[in-house]
Amino acid sequence: SAVISQKPSRDICxxxxxxxxxxxVDSQVTMMFWYRQQPGQSLTLIAxxxxxxxxxxxxxxxxxxxxxxxxxxxxxxxxxxxMSPEDSSIYLCSVEAGPGYGYTFGSGxxxxxx
Amino acid sequence: AQSVTQLDSQVPxxxxxxxELRCNYSSSVSVYLFWYVQYPNQGLQLLLKYLSGSTLxxxxxxxxxxxxxxQTSFHLRKPSVHISDTAEYFCAVSDNNYGQNxxxxxxxxxxxxx
Numbered sequence: 001s002a003v004i005s006q007k008p009s010r011d012i013c014x015x016x017x018x019x020x021x022x023x024x025v026d027s028q029v030t031m032m033f034w035y036r037q038q039p040g041q042s043l044t045l046i047a048x049x050x051x052x053x054x055x056x057x058x059x060x061x062x063x064x065x066x067x068x069x070x071x072x073x074x075x076x077x078x079x080x081x082x083m084s085p086e087d088s089s090i091y092l093c094s095v096e097a098g099p100g101y102g103y104t105f106g107s108g109x110x111x112x113x114x
Numbered sequence: 115a116q117s118v119t120q121l122d123s124q125v126p127x128x129x130x131x132x133x134e135l136r137c138n139y140s141s142s143v144s145v146y147l148f149w150y151v152q153y154p155n156q157g158l159q160l161l162l163k164y165l166s167g168s169t170l171x172x173x174x175x176x177x178x179x180x181x182x183x184x185q186t187s188f189h190l191r192k193p194s195v196h197i198s199d200t201a202e203y204f205c206a207v208s209d210n211n212y213g214q215n216x217x218x219x220x221x222x223x224x225x226x227x228x
Contacts, residue, residue, distance in 0.1 A: 006157070033216070042204060043158075043218045092157055102148050103216065107157035 001097035002027050006106030013083055013113050020079045021109045023093035028073035030096075034066070037090040037108070046091075049076045083113045116141040116207050118219035126225045129197055135190040135222045137179075137205030147188040148206040149179055152221075158204065164188060175199070200226045 003026045013019050023032065034046040046066055047055040055068040069077045080087050090108045097104040119138045127133045139145060149161040162173025169181040179190045188205060205219040 042220045045216065094158075097160070102146075102160050102163040104160070105150075105158040110155070 002029060002095050002104050004093060004095060004104055004106040006093055006109060008109055009107060010110040011112070013111065015084050015113055017083055018079055018081045019083065019111060020077050021091055021093075023076050023078075023106050025074045025095055030073070032070065032076045033094040033103075034068065034076075034078045035092045035094060035105075037092065039088070043092065046078070080111065083111075085113045087111065088113050116145070116209060116217050118205050118207050118217055120203075120205055120219040120222045122222050123220065124223045124225065126227060127195055128227050130194045132193050133191065133195050133199075133224065135203050135205075135224065137188045137190065137219060139186050139188065139205070139207045141186075141207060141209060143209045146208045147179075147181060148208070149173065149177070149188070149190050150204045150206060150218075151175075152202040152204065154201070161190070161203070195224070195226045197226050197228060199224060 005024045007022050011019055032049045035043040036046050037043045045058050046061045047057045047068055049055045049068045049070040051070045051073050057063060065081055067079045078091060088111055090110050092108045093106045094103050117140045121136050125135060147164040150158040151161050152158050161177050162171045162179055164171045164181045172178045177190055177192050179188050181188050202221045202223050204221045206216060208216040
């Protein structure tokens with residue numbers, strides 16, 4: 001199944017700044033998914049990123065706040081813009097592990113906004 | 115729309131005791147079902163999945179789950195737990211194997227006590 005490298009693993013950022021999270025997959029995948037896991041909560045899908053088209057955002061998430069790039073079939077970035085303490089979460093990327101194999105997740109980026 | 119319920123937010127259990135983590139789902143279509151584990155300060159790891167076929171699914175680390183369509187359940191079980199099984203466990207459902215409509219439950223924190 002696919003292996004994902006996600007970085008940074010953690011960061012502490014000042015409010016008002018932006019952070020870009022990167023996900024690199026060791027194989028070509030059609031769709032990549034970005035999730036947010038707020039403290040003590042489950043995962044919420046932010047958006048689905050297809051190569052060559054704009055990402056599709058879930059309700060409650062907007063492109064201005066969470067711009068996503070998908071320049072090729074193995075890489076994607078998520079930017080958390082104009083951060084506030086409420087953005088403190090774990091952000092994870094995910095891809096389909098392979099037909100019938102479910103989904104693989106990156107190790108996550110633990111973001112703390114101060 | 116699909117939803118996932120994990121009735122137990124926390125399950126404490128003594129080492130070497132059996133455990134069952136409950137998961138119920140609602141969906142109007144056929145589903146794929148997954149259990150993921152998240153160890154402290156780590157990303158998500160796929161434990162097991164049900165896509166089709168046998169309703170009893172065996173996963174990694176000695177876990178198994180049984181799909182019960184009539185009760186819309188997919189409970190996770192392990193006959194004898196170890197301290198190392200202490201983690202957060204997430205049940206998830208999808209109506210396809212292509213990443214869309216992938217919904218996570220709220221999670222169950224399993225604490226294995228010595």
